[in-house]
Ligand SMILES: NC(=O)c1ccc[n+]([C@@H]2O[C@H](COP(=O)([O-])OP(=O)(O)OC[C@H]3O[C@@H](n4cnc5c(N)ncnc54)[C@H](O)[C@@H]3O)[C@@H](O)[C@H]2O)c1
């Protein structure tokens with residue numbers, strides 16, 4: 001891509017991160033689409049404003065598909081901004097080295113130990129943290145974590161490699177470091193810190209190392225936001241048309257972008273504020289607003305849309321019954337559970353979400369948003385549901401969200417949710433299929449899922465909520481998703 005850019009005489013100053021140095025200061029785990037359109041873009045822009053040694057080492061999890069494509073393009077790739085009123089293509093130049101977690105363990109550990117590296121960023125999906133649905137703590141029984149903890153094992157999970165790398169760093173130079181989660185997690189920094197500490201304790205780390213970790217490695221909370229769908233052949237065609245060159249690893253993204261970060265960096269950071277990032281003491285409030293209103297609403301749109309055979313989020317959101325259910329979910333079930341940031345206008349935010357979800361040019365897929373449901377809903381549903389129940393109110397739309405997820409991703413026997421739901425990936429599918437194998441009715445099926453450990457016991461123990469989830473699943477199976485949503489809407493309006 002570099003040669004092609006030179007041949008085309010594209011102005012290199014126009015490349016985001018044109019002033020990025022050869023030296024790397026950031027290690028990124030999870031070289032997926034979101035990182036490439038969010039933190040990487042922010043880092044490139046930050047360095048254009050204030051040069052610094054903040055090149056990125058990008059780590060993919062298992063596949064060499066993205067790393068090979070990027071290596072062949074000298075780390076360059078395009079971000080295609082898709083907005084009804086503003087479409088443009090930027091080339092990003094900030095990655096300097098690529099590794100694959102499943103194959104390059106020793107090099108990754110060496111990179112984490114290297115004091116030149118000051119920040120680890122993560123977009124490994126909610127699933128990559130291996131949290132136990134019941135307790136919210138690291139699930140040391142999950143097969144990947146168990147394998148990493150085995151005597152003499154070479155770790156392959158991000159948590160295992162981070163702990164091994166930090167252990168080597170402590171021994172070699174004890175230079176401070178920051179671990180910054182950019183995933184859609186509740187209190188992302190605190191949650192990551194707890195998982196890293198729990199892994200280190202389970203790995204029998206020394207007290208000296210644990211004390212150093214506690215005092216010298218920081219885990220800022222952060223709220224991340226930009227809708228980034230998976231690229232398609234159409235994304236490559238957009239680049240061909242705009243730049244006249246072939247990019248094997250472009251990323252599509254909406255125009256909107258937001259990053260609110262707690263300014264708690266142990267060893268410095270890029271000037272991300274120059275790229276528009278906000279440093280704030282109210283990060284956890286922003287996280288809740290985003291996780292519950294945007295992501296919680298998104299999940300409901302995806303599961304109702306999946307059952308209604310709508311291929312994209314804008315097509316789903318355009319169905320009146322889905323728009324009505326989603327607005328009620330946000331206003332009645334989610335909003336009362338959030339302590340809002342100062343000067344924050346929730347109605348304006350909700351209206352902006354409906355505009356973003358209507359982006360037909362972006363065409364985000366229903367199946368992308370509906371994938372990984374068990375790990376995503378855990379971050380979004382339980383606390384608001386428990387808050388409503390404690391106030392004596394049934395969170396109708398949250399119960400409907402859970403029922404619709406089950407019907408899409410672990411459908412009761414004999415129920416065909418259709419091709420859109422079939423395309424949703426459920427990481428706990430095997431466990432949940434085994435849990436429901438003996439079920440002879442929709443009630444037994446739903447209860448087996450609720451009792452399988454995907455949600456906390458305090459929610460699962462609420463009989464009225466259990467009954468509602470069963471009831472909506474029975475309605476979806478017997479009468480269809482539109483009928484179930486109509487009943488939930490009517491009940492929610494009476495609350
Ligand atoms: N795409 C978005 O719109 C968006 C917006 C905000 C936040 N996010 C966050 O970013 C995450 C990734 O989204 P994406 O669009 O990049 O998805 P993606 O599918 O393109 O990438 C997911 C990345 O996570 C890695 N991963 C998945 N499971 C893992 C595991 N068990 N262990 C280690 N690594 C694992 C994958 O290898 C890949 O690098 C989301 O789950 C979310 O937390 C995404």
Ligand SMILES: O=P(O)(O)OC[C@@H](O)[C@@H](O)[C@H](O)[C@H](O)CO
Nearest residue numbers: 184224225226227228295298369
């Ligand atoms: O990325 P996930 O898997 O946590 O959730 C799916 C979508 O809700 C999410 O990707 C949004 O597009 C994103 O969070 C917007 O910032």
